Amino acid sequence: MNPTRTRLDSTRWHWQHGPIDLILSADGVPQAVQAAYEACWARFVDVLPELVGELKRLRQPVPAEAALNDAELQGSVARRMWSACHAHRARYITPMAAVAGSVADELITAFAREGISRAFINNGGDIALYLTEGQQYRVGVFADLASFSPVRLSRDQALDANLTLDASLPVRGIATSGWRGRSFSLGIADSVTVLARNAAAADAAATMIANAVNLEHAEILRRPASSLKDDSDLGDMLVTVDVPSLPQPLIDFALARGVEAAQRLLEQGLIEGAALFLQGRVRIVGIHDTSGLLKQRAQITTEAPCSKYAAC
Known part of the structure; x- marks a missing residue:
């Protein structure tokens, strides 16, 4: 599949290449914005072939004793993936846990130039931001990953919560x-x-914290990852495919395990905050602005006008 790009409006684009599906937006001097988009596109078209060329290594777990040079990875995106996951090497993790965030990070660098005031790249819900002094983005949180559909999303749709990220943060x-x-x-x-x-750091950490929100229960349905996807980097590890309605004490227990993992990453300086959701209950770590308290589960969108491609 060849890479494609479609303009959504005056500031936003939809770019796609195989599994990489991006929404991009930038504000600034028109000539600078255009130049940034072209530089970003020139990098984008090479990202997927580079990753495919190193896919075998990227699907292998990060060894506990390894350093980046030991990974023998050539591409800059692959090295971003490996570096983001290396911090979590005490537990099972492969660089694939940070692939979406690493791609977004790689491409957002094209907008770090004079004349650009702010930009975002949303790679399937994992978002990289570029903000200059005085700039901000309002980020909305939708709690239900299963029912969230950008096709139905409108600017006036109620958010479960929102927070404003400005350049000072x-x-x-x-x-x-x-x-x-x-x-x-x-x-x-x-x-x-x-x-x-x-x-990339957010991507890897979200994976690890979500893994930690867990418990043993006879009605939780799990299947080997390999039985669901032939080339999964998780191999025969059991992954969750269905969760029954749980009593409140079990929900709180599972969330507490996730909070413990999130707090540890916060203390290590690996994250700035996290919000954990399970069956209508939420726990917040390191995020003090919880206006509009989150009601159920989470997905991210930006303040940009919505379309069927927005923040999916």
């Missing part, structure tokens, strides 16, 4: 993970949304 990456999402999860979190200093 260290957050430049947002990611969401959970068993209801597009990737496999070892845990039972409906979703975990993470704020971090870049999208």
